[in-house]
Amino acid sequence: MVLAGGDTPRAVYTKICQTGHQWERWYLYYSDERCVSRESRDRNSRMVEETWLAHVPVPVRQHHVIPAELGPDLGAKAYAALLPSHRFDLVLLGLGEDGHCAGLFPEGEWSLQVPFPSAVLPVRWAPKPPVHRISLGCKRLRHTRRMFFLVSGTGKTNAIHRWRAGEKIPAAIVGAGAQIWLDEAAWTGAAGPGTF
DSSP states (O other): OEEOOSSTTHHHHHHHHHHOOOGGGOOBEESEEESSOTTOTTOHHHHHIIIIITSSOOOGGGBOOOOGGGOHHHHHHHHHTTSOSSOEEEEEEEOOTTSOBTTBOTTSGGGGGTTSOOSEEEEOOOSSSSOOEEEEOHHHHHSEEEEEEEEOSGGGHHHHHHHHTTOOOHHHHHTTTOEEEEOHHHHTTTOSSOOO
């Protein structure tokens, strides 16, 4: 399973912690990470550890954290070596207000590599801090049996409009055919003509 970062999936991870089972069979990866220290509260892996993994016995060797503290280039290279060759069972992603997903931002370096991106990309100029990040590439994210997007809050309605209108925002490219779960706040104002 590939995990999303940010605030939206926090409640999902808490629920999985309460309802999951057979923890020895779980293998966890990340869609992206910020290039900050392992102890930073900005780390996606720290949020997952606090809300989920501190409470269940997923084997440490099966929790594959992006070594983003190494910086975007070395960290991306190291993480690429950890990825399985087979498809993921599930990729869980969020949607940014600008239409980004994982560390793939509009007009970012990743767009130069579509449709054949690297498995893991160094992100050097994210439009919001921290500017250095590491992200799974489009092709690797799509190499999965299932993909779900979790979208919440009124701040996402513009991105949803753009997606449904057929704009080639990163989430639309990565998430073609994915299931999209919206809360009422995200959907309000986004309903109307168009499709995902």
